Structures are given as C-alpha cells and as structure tokens.
Amino acid sequence: MTDVTPIRTAAESAILSRFPQAKASLPGTPAVAALREQAFGSFVETGLPHRRVEKWKYTDLRAMMREAAPLAAAPAAADIAAAEALLAAAPAFDGVALTVVNGRFTPELSDLAALPPGVSVADLGEALGSGHPLVGERMGRAASADDAALALNAAFMTGGVIVTVADAVTVVSPLALRFVTVGDVGAATYPRALLQVGADASLTVIETHLGADGPAHQTNTVVEIFAGDRSSLNHVRVNAAGAATVDVSSLGVVLGAHASANTFNFVVNPAAARHQVFFRFAGEHSTGNISGAAMLKGRRHADSTLFVDHAVPHCTSRETFAHVLDGEATGVFQGMILVRPDAQKTDGKMMSRAVLLDDDAVMNNKPELEIYADDVVCGHGATVGALDEDLLFYLRARGLPKPEAEALMLAAFVGEALEAIAHDGVRETLEGMVDAWLKARA
Amino acid sequence: MPAVHETVEQVRAIDVDQYKYGFVTDVEMDLAPKGLNEDIVRMISAKKGEPSWMTDWRLDAFRRWQTMREPQWARVDYPPIDFNEIHYYAAPKKNNAPKSLDEVDPAILDAYKKLGIPLREQEMLAGVQNSRVAVDAVFDSVSVVTTFKEELSKAGVIFCSMSEALREHPELVRKYLGTVVPVTDNYYATLNCAVFTDGSFVYIPKGVRCPMELSTYFRINEKNTGQFERTLIIAEEGSYVSYLEGCTAPQRDENQLHAAVVELVALDDAEIKYSTVQNWYPGDAEGKGGIYNFVTKRGDCRGRNSKISWTQVETGSSITWKYPSCILRGDGSRGEFYSIAVSNGRQQVDSGTKMIHLGKNTTSRIIAKGISAGRSNSTYRGLVSAHRKATNARNFTNCDSLLIGNKCGAHTVPYIESKNASAVFEHEATTSKISEDQLFYCMQRGLSAEEATALIVNGFVKDVLQQLPMEFAVEAQKLISISLEGSVG
Numbered sequence: 001m002t003d004v005t006p007i008r009t010a011a012e013s014a015i016l017s018r019f020p021q022a023k024a025s026l027p028g029t030p031a032v033a034a035l036r037e038q039a040f041g042s043f044v045e046t047g048l049p050h051r052r053v054e055k056w057k058y059t060d061l062r063a064m065m066r067e068a069a070p071l072a073a074a075p076a077a078a079d080i081a082a083a084e085a086l087l088a089a090a091p092a093f094d095g096v097a098l099t100v101v102n103g104r105f106t107p108e109l110s111d112l113a114a115l116p117p118g119v120s121v122a123d124l125g126e127a128l129g130s131g132h133p134l135v136g137e138r139m140g141r142a143a144s145a146d147d148a149a150l151a152l153n154a155a156f157m158t159g160g161v162i163v164t165v166a167d168a169v170t171v172v173s174p175l176a177l178r179f180v181t182v183g184d185v186g187a188a189t190y191p192r193a194l195l196q197v198g199a200d201a202s203l204t205v206i207e208t209h210l211g212a213d214g215p216a217h218q219t220n221t222v223v224e225i226f227a228g229d230r231s232s233l234n235h236v237r238v239n240a241a242g243a244a245t246v247d248v249s250s251l252g253v254v255l256g257a258h259a260s261a262n263t264f265n266f267v268v269n270p271a272a273a274r275h276q277v278f279f280r281f282a283g284e285h286s287t288g289n290i291s292g293a294a295m296l297k298g299r300r301h302a303d304s305t306l307f308v309d310h311a312v313p314h315c316t317s318r319e320t321f322a323h324v325l326d327g328e329a330t331g332v333f334q335g336m337i338l339v340r341p342d343a344q345k346t347d348g349k350m351m352s353r354a355v356l357l358d359d360d361a362v363m364n365n366k367p368e369l370e371i372y373a374d375d376v377v378c379g380h381g382a383t384v385g386a387l388d389e390d391l392l393f394y395l396r397a398r399g400l401p402k403p404e405a406e407a408l409m410l411a412a413f414v415g416e417a418l419e420a421i422a423h424d425g426v427r428e429t430l431e432g433m434v435d436a437w438l439k440a441r442a
Numbered sequence: 443m444p445a446v447h448e449t450v451e452q453v454r455a456i457d458v459d460q461y462k463y464g465f466v467t468d469v470e471m472d473l474a475p476k477g478l479n480e481d482i483v484r485m486i487s488a489k490k491g492e493p494s495w496m497t498d499w500r501l502d503a504f505r506r507w508q509t510m511r512e513p514q515w516a517r518v519d520y521p522p523i524d525f526n527e528i529h530y531y532a533a534p535k536k537n538n539a540p541k542s543l544d545e546v547d548p549a550i551l552d553a554y555k556k557l558g559i560p561l562r563e564q565e566m567l568a569g570v571q572n573s574r575v576a577v578d579a580v581f582d583s584v585s586v587v588t589t590f591k592e593e594l595s596k597a598g599v600i601f602c603s604m605s606e607a608l609r610e611h612p613e614l615v616r617k618y619l620g621t622v623v624p625v626t627d628n629y630y631a632t633l634n635c636a637v638f639t640d641g642s643f644v645y646i647p648k649g650v651r652c653p654m655e656l657s658t659y660f661r662i663n664e665k666n667t668g669q670f671e672r673t674l675i676i677a678e679e680g681s682y683v684s685y686l687e688g689c690t691a692p693q694r695d696e697n698q699l700h701a702a703v704v705e706l707v708a709l710d711d712a713e714i715k716y717s718t719v720q721n722w723y724p725g726d727a728e729g730k731g732g733i734y735n736f737v738t739k740r741g742d743c744r745g746r747n748s749k750i751s752w753t754q755v756e757t758g759s760s761i762t763w764k765y766p767s768c769i770l771r772g773d774g775s776r777g778e779f780y781s782i783a784v785s786n787g788r789q790q791v792d793s794g795t796k797m798i799h800l801g802k803n804t805t806s807r808i809i810a811k812g813i814s815a816g817r818s819n820s821t822y823r824g825l826v827s828a829h830r831k832a833t834n835a836r837n838f839t840n841c842d843s844l845l846i847g848n849k850c851g852a853h854t855v856p857y858i859e860s861k862n863a864s865a866v867f868e869h870e871a872t873t874s875k876i877s878e879d880q881l882f883y884c885m886q887r888g889l890s891a892e893e894a895t896a897l898i899v900n901g902f903v904k905d906v907l908q909q910l911p912m913e914f915a916v917e918a919q920k921l922i923s924i925s926l927e928g929s930v931g
Contacts, residue, residue, distance in 0.1 A: 370858070384858060
C-alpha cells in the first residue's frame with residue numbers, strides 16, 4: 001500500500017465551498033449550528049466515501065457523484081403542485097400523509113387534521129430553530145456512526161418531521177411519510193425525520209421516496225426512530241426515487257426492552273441507492289427484523305449496509321435481503337452483527353440471496369459477524385446464482401414461455417422477502433410494484 | 443449455546459502456557475548486523491552466492507518496500523515493529539555447505555530430534571515403509587539439511603533448499619519466482635522479496651506422482667532475528683505432490699517476525715496438496731513475546747483441471763495474518779481450503795482465504811473452523827469472487843467459530859463477489875444446513891440433530907486432516923476431535 005494523497009474531486013470541492021455560504025441560511029439554534037460545524041469538520045477530513053473506505057467499499061460515492069448538485073431551494077407553489085402530481089401518479093399507500101418536499105415539511109400536502117389521538121407532528125425545520133426538546137435529547141443519537149453520509153446530512157439538514165407517539169397508544173392507521181424531490185435540474189436535498197414511539201405504543205410507518213426520472217437529484221435522508229419498552233414498530237421504506245437520482249439514506253433505530261421492530265426497504269428505481277441501517281438493542285428480550293428487496297435493471301446500483309448492535313443480552317435479530325439483478329445492475333449487501341461482551345443469549349441471523357439474470361450483473365456480499373460473547377447463536381448465509389435451470393425447465397415443459405416462467409420464479413423469489421411485511425395493504429401494493437417491474441422486463 | 447465441557451478441556455490442554463517447543467538450542471551463529479539497508483540486501487544475496495539478476499531483483503523489491511506502508515486493515519493490534527532492530531540473516535556457523543548429516547552441528551540435529559523430526563534417513567526407514575517423508579530442515583535463515591534427495595531425484599523430483607535451487611536450477615526459479623505473488627503484492631511480501639534467506643524449492647516433472655511426502659520444518663532459534671523464508675512449488679502437467687510444513691520457535695519475551703512467501707504453480711491436471719501445522723511460540727498468558735506471523739501464501743491453478751488444496755492447523759503465533767489463496771485460472775480447476783485455528787491467551791488471528799474464479803467450470807470449497815479461548819481474538823476473513831468469464835463457477839463456504847469464555851472474540855468477514863450469472867456461490871455458517879439428506883439419514887437412525895451435525899462436519903474435516911501423515915501432526919489429530927458444539931457463525 002503506497003501513500004495516497006487525497007485529491008479533492010469537483011463534487012467535494014463544491015460541497016466544501018458551499019457550507020460557509022449556506023450555513024447562515026440553514027435553520028437552527030446556536031447549539032444546532034455548532035452541531036453542523038462539527039459534522040462539517042468531520043466531512044472536511046474524510047471527504048466523500050470511496051472504495052478504500054471499508055464500509056463504502058462497494059459504493060464509491062466519489063465516483064458516482066461526479067458533480068455536487070446545488071442545494072434545493074424551499075419549494076415554491078409550482079414545486080408543491082409538481083410534488084402533488086408525482087404523488088398522484090405513484091402507487092398509493094393508505095395512511096395519514098406527512099409530506100416533505102425538497103427537504104422541507106410541506107403542510108399543504110400533509111393531513112395533519114387526520115392525526116390520531118396521541119400522535120403529534122412537528123416541522124423539524126422549525127424545531128431546529130425553536131429548540132424543540134427532542135432535537136437536543138435525541139437527534140443524532142440513533143444514527144451516530146462516524147460516517148460521511150451522516151455528517152453531510154447533519155451539516156446541511158433543512159427540515160423534515162418530528163413524530164411523537166405517546167405511551168400506550170396503538171396507532172391503527174399507518175403514517176405515510178412521503179419524501180418528494182422536484183425540480184427540472186438536479187438538486188441536493190438533506191431531509192431528516194425523528195420518530196419517538198412511547199412505551200407500550202405501536203406504530204406503522206410507510207416511508208416513500210419519489211422523484212421524476214429526468215433530473216439527477218442527490219438525496220441524503222436520515223431517519224431516526226426511538227422505540228420504547230414493549231413497543232411495536234413496523235417500518236416500510238419504498239425507494240422509488242427518480243431514475244437518475246443518487247439516493248443515500250440512513251436509518252437509525254434504538255429499541256427498548258420487550259419490544260419489536262421490523263423494517264423493510266424496497267428499492268426499485270433510482271440510479272444508485274445506498275441504504276444504511278444502524279440498529280441498536282438498548283433493552284433486553286427484544287426482537288428486530290431488518291429486511292429488504294431490490295429489483296434492478298440497466299446500470300442501477302443498490303447497497304444495503306447494516307450494523308446491528310446487540311448491546312444487551314437476550315435479543316433476537318433477523319436480517320433477510322433479496323436482490324434481483326438484470327442488465328448491468330450491481331447489488332451490494334453488507335451486514336454486520338456485533339455481539340458485545342455481555343450480550344449473552346443473543347440470537348442473530350442474516351441471509352442474503354441474489355439472482356443474477358444477466359452476465360453483466362454483479363452482486364457483492366459481505367455478511368460480517370463480530371462476536372464477543374460465548375453463549376450466543378449467530379449465523380449468516382449468502383447465496384448468489386442464476387435462476388434454477390431445473391425449475392425453469394419444469395415450468396417450460398408445462399407450456400409456459402420462458403419470460404413467463406422466469407417472471408413466475410422471480411415473483412416467488414421476491415415474494416418470499418415481502419412476507420416480512422406485516423401490513424397486508426402495504427405488501428399488496430409492493431407486490432403490484434414487483435409485477436409491474438416484471439412486466440416491463442418481459 | 444456455550445461450548446461443551448469436553449471442548450473446554452481439550453482447548454486448555456493446548457493453552458499458551460503448555461507450549462512444548464520453547465527450548466533454545468545453543469549454536470554458534472553467523473549473524474548479519476542489525477538493521478535493513480541496501481548493503482544488507484546485497485550481503486544476503488552474496489552470502490548465498492546468487493546470480494546478479496537475483497541481487498537486482500532483491501534491490502528493486504527493497505526500494506519498492508521503502509515506499510510502502512504497513513497494512514492496517516486486519517483486526518490485529520500490536521506496537522509498531524522496528525524493522526531496524528532485526529538481524530535479517532542468522533545461520534549456524536558450522537553449517538558451511540554440509541555434504542552429509544555427519545557434518546551438521548550435532549546440536550541442531552538434537553534440536554530436531556527433540557521436536558520429533560528425525561533427519562537421519564535410516565532412522566526414518568525404521569518406521570513403516572509408506573510413512574517415509576522427505577524433510578527440508580530450515581534453521582533460522584538457512585536450510586541445514588534435505589533428506590531423501592537422491593531417491594527423489596531418481597523420480598525426477600527436485601526437492602532442495604531455495605539457495606541450492608538458485609545455484610542449480612536458476613532457469614526454473616527465474617521462470618516462476620514472483621509470478622504468483624508479485625514483488626509488489628503487499629508490504630510483507632515485498633519485504634520478503636528483498637531479504638528472504640531460504641525455504642524449499644520443489645519441482646515435480648510432467649506425469650510424476652511424487653513418491654513420498656515432502657515437508658519442511660521451520661525453526662526460529664536465534665533471538666532478535668526474523669525468519670523470511672520463500673517456498674516455491676511447481677507441479678508440471680499431470681503431476682501430484684503432497685507437502686507439509688511445520689513451525690516452532692523458542693519461548694522468549696520479545697516478539698519475532700516471520701514473514702514468508704509461498705508460491706504454488708499447478709499446470710494442466712496437476713495437483714498440489716499443501717498442509718501446514720503452525721505452532722510458533724504464541725507468547726505467554728499475558729501476551730508477552732511470541733511470533734508475528736505475517737505470511738503470504740498463494741497458489742495458481744494455471745492449467746486446465748489443476749487442483750490446489752490448502753490445509754492448515756493453526757495453534758501458534760501471537761499474531762497471525764495469513765490468507766492462503768487460490769487463483770483458479772485454468773478451466774475446470776479446483777481450489778480447497780480447510781482450516782482449524784485455535785487461539786488462546788492473548789493471541790490474535792486474522793486468517794482466511796481467497797478463491798478467485800477466473801476460468802470456466804472452476805470450483806472451490808472453504809471449510810474454516812475457529813476456536814477462541816482466553817483473551818484471544820480470531821477473525822475469519824475470506825474472499826470468493828467470480829470474474830465475468832468464470833462461467834459455471836461453484837463455491838461452497840462453511841465457516842464456524844466457537845468461543846470459550848466471554849473475554850475472547852470471534853469474527854467473520856466474508857466477501858462474496860459475483861460477476862457472472864451462472865456462478866453459484868453458497869456461503870453458510872449455520873451448521874444445520876450442511877446437507878439435509880445426510881442430516882436426515884443420521885437422524886433417522888436415532889442421532890439428535892446436534893450429534894448428526896457434529897458427525898457430518900467432523901467427519902468431513904477428519905477426512906482431510908487424517909491425511910496429515912506426520913509424526914508432528916499429533917496436535918492436529920487432537921484438534922480434530924474438538925467438538926464445535928455450541929458454535930456460532
């Protein structure tokens with residue numbers, strides 16, 4: 001390994017010169033401003049992640065972001081109308097709508113009046129400036145790794161939502177948290193969401209990301225969820241950002257005792273997507289399911305990077321991911337289960353499965369375990385291959401044409417992953433998206 | 443689930459304070475001055491009477507090495523090594539090209555006897571006929587003796603020290619040296635290129651099945667030295683060779699560096715079986731002393747249907763950093779890696795393999811077991827990759843680890859990269875998935891799922907390790923019986 005002198009790329013230089021100009025207009029109290037400075041300072045040191053940064057080995061942001069798109073401005077009336085049109089055309093998810101356009105909470109497209117009792121919503125952009133207590137207590141505590149994407153969001157965050165669910169409240173209707181990026185030219189957005197689910201409460205959140213296919217947007221989202229003792233959380237993220245978008249998202253979850261949290265990430269459209277999950281068990285006897293599926297064609301790229309921290313004993317975690325890769329698409333799965341020294345009786349398993357449909361498709365797996373306790377059960381598995389020739393033959397022998405036989409097998413392959421979603425309506429909508437993808441392929 | 447009692451006892455029996463090979467042999471040594479510079483590199487080359495191209499090759503490597511930085515990515519932690527505090531050459535004084543064993547310093551012969559390695563052919567012949575093994579004994583920087591050379595040469599097999607090979611067969615060495623592990627490969631490999639002193643050279647001609655097992659026994663004896671050995675094995679078309687290396691060192695409070703490079707070349711239909719029983723001094727229970735084992739081992743399946751298999755039993759070294767790998771270049775070639783690593787005390791192991799599938803219909807199998815006890819840390823780090831042209835590549839990986847106590851750590855860092863749709867890679871760490879059929883068969887006959895799993899996994903690995911024919915593979919045999927019940931991925 002010879003010495004490498006870091007050379008700033010055009011995108012890095014642009015980001016570096018942008019912060020000093022932009023910081024005065026970014027919302028926040030002096031404490032928030034200090035946080036921004038600190039985060040920016042760490043970005044100055046690291047720059048954009050590249051393949052020599054182990055956690056970003058397979059997603060070279062430095063290469064993917066040739067230029068840094070300018071910061072998105074606060075949405076004007078025309079932008080809100082454009083966002084509304086995009087939302088109307090996209091697959092619909094039931095629930096109380098909360099919408100963030102270009103990194104700012106947009107009440108016009110949100111259904112605050114329909115919020116169930118016990119649920120309160122605040123505009124994060126305002127909360128940053130008004131010294132909302134959750135900002136000081138919680139922000140940056142769930143997704144707290146030393147990571148360039150997190151640092152960039154913390155430096156440039158413009159707004160988003162804070163959702164609080166009071167103790168012992170069961171929210172029946174899901175919350176539909178919608179992030180939309182609009183504009184004719186590529187823009188950079190840095191939205192953020194902070195969710196606090198009280199003890200004994202339960203919540204379902206459907207997080208969707210939308211954008212038009214043309215402009216090369218760069219989105220960097222951070223969602224942090226704190227779920228209390230005996231709470232139940234279901235989180236589904238649907239990434240249907242525009243086909244030219246480079247989307248980086250970070251999800252941080254801190255889970256209390258005797259609680260359960262499920263999170264599912266579905267990637268279908270953006271040019272490049274990196275979804276990183278930081279999941280920490282803070283209380284004993286809890287269960288976490290982190291799963292996802294990606295269906296990629298063309299030259300798309302999707303990366304799921306997980307960090308599951310078994311900090312306490314008696315917790316169970318499951319990580320299950322499926323990738324369908326066509327054309328020159330690249331799939332990445334990097335899982336990590338950390339079992340700390342006293343986290344006895346941990347039960348952790350991760351599994352990554354991938355189907356390559358084309359000789360130019362690429363799958364990179366890195367299911368990693370780091371274990372410091374001796375009375376645990378941890379397993380990991382990874383498979384990569386083409387569709388099973390024998391099964392395909394069986395179907396074709398029964399008269400199905402090849403494209404149909406393939407579609408049937410792929411639907412079953414992804415369908416197995418979708419079973420992780422508890423909410424029937426959401427799962428059915430995603431099944432519809434899978435069918436649409438398969439139809440477009442055939 | 444915690445480790446079963448039996449396993450705990452077995453691992454304790456080979457704990458760091460039980461190290462049996464820690465004695466020092468008093469031999470008068472010829473030492474190079476401490477430190478590393480171009481003069482030392484030239485001196486080593488001159489001592490060995492090397493041709494000038496070899497001296498230049500070493501000097502190029504040395505200059506390159508000076509521009510490199512130590513790799514930091516492995517999960518090992520040690521104070522910086524002062525490369526100028528090491529003697530890069532240490533040879534027994536009385537070892538001036540001995541023509542027969544009678545000329546070898548009796549103290550050295552005694553040392554090998556103590557280690558259970560008889561170097562006198564007649565002593566070995568006393569054993570069972572088919573357990574004969576040809577041995578190359580490397581003591582610090584030089585090879586002291588190679589047995590059965592004549593008998594081997596009748597079959598056309600060349601088995602000698604690297605120094606001798608450079609004198610007797612320079613064309614072969616020049617053709618293959620550095621073609622598997624390039625000079626610039628990594629920090630320690632480049633250092634090795636500059637200062638390697640000895641090692642074994644094996645050449646198996648076309649169509650020859652090597653008539654006996656070959657082995658090299660490495661012994662570090664002198665203090666403040668590093669051992670930099672270089673091994674090169676070439677198996678010509680249709681040949682077969684089984685090679686075994688063993689390593690031990692005296693018990694000392696200082697750390698000693700061992701940076702070896704091993705290159706294997708298998709041509710069409712050739713097969714190389716390379717086994718290692720690594721038992722360098724592991725340091726004491728507090729982590730004082732022990733060998734830093736930074737080794738680059740790589741096999742190149744260059745020919746069609748060639749096969750390379752690595753088997754390793756690792757119990758020694760305070761730090762292990764090694765990844766025996768296979769480049770599966772020839773169509774239909776096969777790579778195998780079987781490993782058992784047991785770490786105790788404060789040992790740190792970062793080891794694994796790379797299977798790089800380049801050719802069509804290439805297959806590989808990885809079975810790695812790690813057992814950590816005491817305050818040790820053990821990491822499996824492996825890469826399986828299929829390149830675009832590796833149509834129908836197949837890999838199966840199974841890595842299990844077991845912890846004994848909660849002061850140690852066991853880690854798994856597998857990289858699985860597939861660039862070919864027809865490649866099928868399976869990686870698993872859950873023992874319950876070995877083979878549903880076998881499992882079902884055993885359970886149908888009354889075994890519990892765990893018993894059946896242990897039987898299948900152990901039976902599988904046993905198959906491989908039982909082929910270690912050596913007297914000094916006793917540890918290996920003991921290790922095989924260690925149950926991995928309670929293992930984690």
